[in-house]
Amino acid sequence: MNNSTTISLDEVRRYPPGDLAIWVFIMAELLVFAxxxxxxxxxxxxxxxxxxEFQLTLDRQAALINTIALITSSYFVVRAVLCIQEGDNQWCVRWLLAAMGMGLIFVVVKFYEFSHHFGNGINLSTNTFYMFYLSLTFFHFMHVILGMGILGAVAYKAHKGGYTPEDHIGVETGASYWHMVDLVWLILFPLIYVMR
Amino acid sequence: MDTFTNKGKRAATIVFAILIILTFITFFIGESGTSSLTISLFVLALALIKGELVGAYFMGLGGIRGFWRLPILIWLFIPGSLITIAFYLSA
Known part of the structure; x- marks a missing residue:
């Protein structure tokens, strides 16, 4: 028993949480964003x-709200993982739903931003700045949508009692993907909205 | 187990608070309208610190030994360096 516990802890220290396949996917995604x-x-x-000049046309307050929303959602996901490690499926689901709620705030605010720009006739060919701004933020936006879908699937399985303290790799896999989405935005926000 | 998760909760909450504070600092620097290479690189440094905090504490890579500790650090270092060079050359 002691030996198996030692081996298990050793494995935790050598490998990241979740399925290794998601980490290969995360690295590929991060490379594209880099x-x-x-x-x-x-x-x-x-x-x-x-x-x-065109950075000044962006809504920095909307970007602040979105940054806070994503950081908060990431924190909620951490709490969800800690709950499932304690065997508390009910609170795991609640934290995951709260994280999805924060993701929804991001989506709504970003949709408002996109609507504003498109309403003003701005598109990918307006100028080089907007080409990068729209491409980067829309690409990230799609990742948020996908991440919310993943969190929803994980929450559904947790609601059905599909995870235990011993076997909750699915929760950690979904969490890792969501943190990647947060991580990318943490660089994107200052680079596009603040640095000049 | 309880002690382990309580430590995890406390660490996550502290990191969350730091991330929010650094975000507001970044925002107010942007709102101040000041622009210089030093300020831009300071803002970038804050972003890289935030990224490392997310990688280490939220993604759970902080306590890992070996190869899997590196991807996020390398990811932060390479584009961070390239962005620094680009902003330095354009200053």
Whole structure:
């Protein structure tokens, strides 16, 4: 018993939480975003005035609300994982639903932003800044939608009692993906909305 | 087990509070309208610190030894360095 516990703890220290496959997927996603971020920064080098001018047209307060929403949702997901580790499925579901609620706030605010820009006739070909802004934020927006779907599926299974303190890899897998979505936004927010 | 999860809750809550504070600092720097290379790189540094906090405490990579501790750190370092170079060259 002691030996198996030691081996189990050792495995926890060597491997990230959740299914390893999701980590390969996360790394691939992060690579794409890293290329996007770098391309944004290096394209800006030759268009500093344009980027600074059109950055001022963005709604920074909306971005603040979205950043707080995603950080809060990530925190709620951490609490959900801790609950399932204690065998508390009911509170795990509640935390996951709360995280999805925060995700929904992000979606609504972002939809409002997109509507505002498209309503003003802004699109991908308006200028280089908007090409990057719309591409990057819409690409991330789609990840939020997918992440909410994953959290919903995990919450449903937890509601059905599909996880135990010994076997809750699905919760950790969904949580890891959601944290990745949060992580990307934490770089995207200052890069596009603040740095000039 | 309870002690373990209580420590986890406390750590997550502290990190959550730090992330919110750093976010507001970033926002108010943006609202101040000031622009310089130093300020931009300071804002980027705050973002990278936030990223590391999420990776270590929310994603659970902080206590891991070996290869799997590295991906998020490397991900933060490479684009962070490239963004720094790009902003430095355009200043």
């Amino acid at each position: 290329i996007f971020f770098s391309a944004f920064a290096f394209t800006r080098m030759n268009n500093v005035e344009l980027f600074n």
